[in-house]
Amino acid sequence: MKNLLILGAGTSGTMMANHLRSKLYLNEWKITIVDQYKTHYYQPGFLFLPFDTYTEKQVKKVGKKFIPKDVIYIQKKIEQIFPEENKVQLEDETLDYDVLIVATGSKIAPEETEGLVGPLWKKDIFDFYTFEGSLALRNKLRDWEGGKLVVHITEMPIKCPVAPLEFAFLADSYFREKGMRDKVEITYVTPLTGAFTKPTCSTALSYLLKEKGIHMESDFAIEHVDNDTKEIVDYEDRRIPFDLLVTIPTNMGDEVIEKSGLGDDLNFIPTDHNTLQSLAHENIFVIGDATNVPASKAGSVAHFEAETLTDNILLYIDGYPLKKEFDGHANCFIETGNKKALLIDFNYVTEPVHGTFPFSKIGPLKLLKESVFNHWGKLAFRWIYWNMLLKGIPIPFVHRNMSFKGKVFDIKPENK
Incomplete structure (x- = not known):
């Protein structure tokens, strides 16, 4: 019997286990999944926890x-x-594999920035990319009396690159509802030249920042955090003061990738952008945040990757050429506050565009346009995540590759 081993039981690993168990001949293949953690987190919910929109449960x-x-x-x-021996060492046993799927994800590495993990950490400096950080920030916001709120991104790539913007928008709405928006000065600090990685979307989001009175500081490459003066400082000695700093630290792949010599400088595995096969080892496949593919590190991307990767693993096992199919498709809701949201749809080569989703004429969701429907779509995704996505159940009308139906382009795409 041959062994298919999955490392990581987060979003990507769990999806792959569910996809493959119904497609592999289980009398010929043994599927094993390994993860050190008992709890599975709905990570998009960490955005809502600080504002008491979601509960811990x-x-x-x-x-x-x-x-x-x-x-x-x-x-x-x-x-x-x-990889040369086709083995994985666990804490007290060794596992052999014929095919390996690496789904070890990514994590925050605040220790990479001088002064970030200092006297103010979890007191006036918080993250919301971990359950513990999000929960601590919720407790802080409940009693915070106002001041300079700085929402800051250390460097790219990060999990869900729209989440920091969403936090700034939701903070604006949260403080307005509490009747204290005039007591809070919100500054959005990014290492990018604009509000987002995609120029078309960046223009729309920059407009919303101005509309909500959120100041943006761009091209900010942080060098250290000054805990004494409560400032973040970049390499040109530009200083931004804060009373409350909500930061997205450097994101890195799991340390096991570094130990194993499989990753780049940030411990992400060099991966074929279209097949999701490791560039170095043909029987290793990589999915989700563990890859170095230039796609968004978001749950929707992992979902689309899982469908292509399932097909490619079956093709690899049967000795056929792999599909060069995955196009970097990302489909993301962006909460903009006041119970509204944007929806963006893009891939490796196509910018977020205007139009409708998932149907060309009736939508009902609008792209790059605020709506209540989009907000409810974002909230509904939590149910879809637990009940469909993790279980490998197809989401109706949502395709793995970007569809151009209902999209409005300035220039007609060649690959339509």
């Missing part, structure tokens, strides 16, 4: 309940991958 569940019963689940720490 709504963003976490026991991970094992989403793993198929005929998939072997091992809750242990992954120590090292030995």
Whole structure:
């Protein structure tokens, strides 16, 4: 019997376990998934937890309940991958594999920035990309009396690159509802030249920042945090003062990738952008935040990747050429406050565009346009995540590759 091993039981790993268990001949293949953590988090919910929109119970569940019963689940720490030997060392045992799927995700690395983890950490400096950080920030905001709120991105890439903007927009709405918006000065600080990675979308989002009275500081490459003066300082000694700093630290791949010599400088694995096969080892495949593909590190991208990767693993096992199919498709709701949201749809080569989604004429969701429908779509995704996406159930009318139906382009795309 051959072994297919999945490292990581987060969004990507759980989806792959569910996709493959129904497609592989289980009398010929043994599927094993390994993760050291018991809890599975709905990470998009970390954005809402600080504003008391979601409760703690709504963003976490026991991970094992989403793993198929005929998939072997091992809750242990992954120590090292030995790709030349087709082995993975766990904390107290070694596993062999014929095919390996790396879905170890990414994590924040605040220690990479001098002074970030200092006297003010979890007191006046918070992240919201972890459950613990988001929860601590919620408790801080409940009693915060106002001042200079700085929302800051250290460097790209990060998980869900729109989330920092969403936080700024939701903070504006939150303080207005509390009747204290005039007591809060919000500044959005980014290493980018604009509000977002895609120029078309950046223009729309910059307009919203101005409309909501949120000041933006761009091209800010942080060098250190001064805990004494409560300032973030860039390499040109530009200083931005804060009373409350909400930061997105450097995002890095899991340390096991570094130990195993498989990653780049940020521990992301060099991966074929279209097949999701490791560039260095043909029987290793990579998905989600663990890859270095130039797509958004978001749950929707992992969902689209999983469908292509499932097909490619089956093709690889049967000795056929892989599909060069994945196009970097991302589909993201952007909360803009006041119970409204934008929706953006793009891929490796196509900018976010205007139009409708998922249907060309009736929508009902609008692209690059605020609407209440989009807001409810964002909230509905939590149910879809727990009940469909993790279980590998197809989401109706949402395709793995970007559809150009209902889209409005300035220039007709060649690959339509």
